[in-house]
Amino acid sequence: MLRAAAVAGFILVLISAAVVGSLWLQGAYNEAPVADQPECDLLAGPCDWQTEAGHWQADLKILGDQGQGAEYQLSIRAPLAPERFLAVLRGESMYMGEYPVPLRQIEPGRYSAKFTAPLCTTGSRMVWRIDLQKGQQPMFKTPPLRLVFQAQDHRDG
Known part of the structure; x- marks a missing residue:
């Protein structure tokens, strides 16, 4: 009888932990999903937004294609x-992992980075998103914009 009560108590503790853990995770990740944010195509022109800290701008240019x-x-x-x-x-x-690109300061308030987007079997139909971070933490609790661009691929002719 004591053994049955101990097993029932243990199962009750496990179920409680699962429910509390689930609620905690929902609370931790229940901020505005990135997909709900307005989209800005970086290749169509600069993306601008305002925060409490001031004015932000992101711009993306294609430098060329060396075959890679x-x-x-x-x-x-x-x-x-x-x-x-x-x-x-x-x-x-399409999920293809995460590729951190360090931004280097060019002058106060201006940062830059060069990168090549990984090739994908979908070619130029691949849409990439750029998220800004300070180390491992997101730059914004709720991103003001989804910074996206459609990959350019020399194989598409």
């Missing part, structure tokens, strides 16, 4: 100067 995929230059104007400023490349139309 298009090389891009990302330029960011930012009112803040995080110590480790990263642009993290993530597949928007």
Whole structure:
């Protein structure tokens, strides 16, 4: 009888832990999903937004293609100067991992990085998203814009 009560108590504790853990995770990740944010196509022109800290701008240019995929230059104007400023490349139309790209300061408030987006079997139909981070943490609790671009691929002719 005591053994049955101990087993029932143990099962009750496990179920409670699962429910509490589930609620905690929902609360931790229940902020506005990135997909709900307005989209800005970086290759169509600069993306601008305002935060409490000031004016931000992101711009993306295609530098060329040396046969390994298009090389891009990302330029960011930012009112803040995080110590480790990263642009993290993530597949928007297909998950292909995360590719951190360190941004280097060109002058106060201006940052830049060159990168090549990984090639994908979907070619130029691949849409990438760029998320700004300070080290391992997102730059914004709720991103004001989804910074996206459609990959350019020399194989598409």
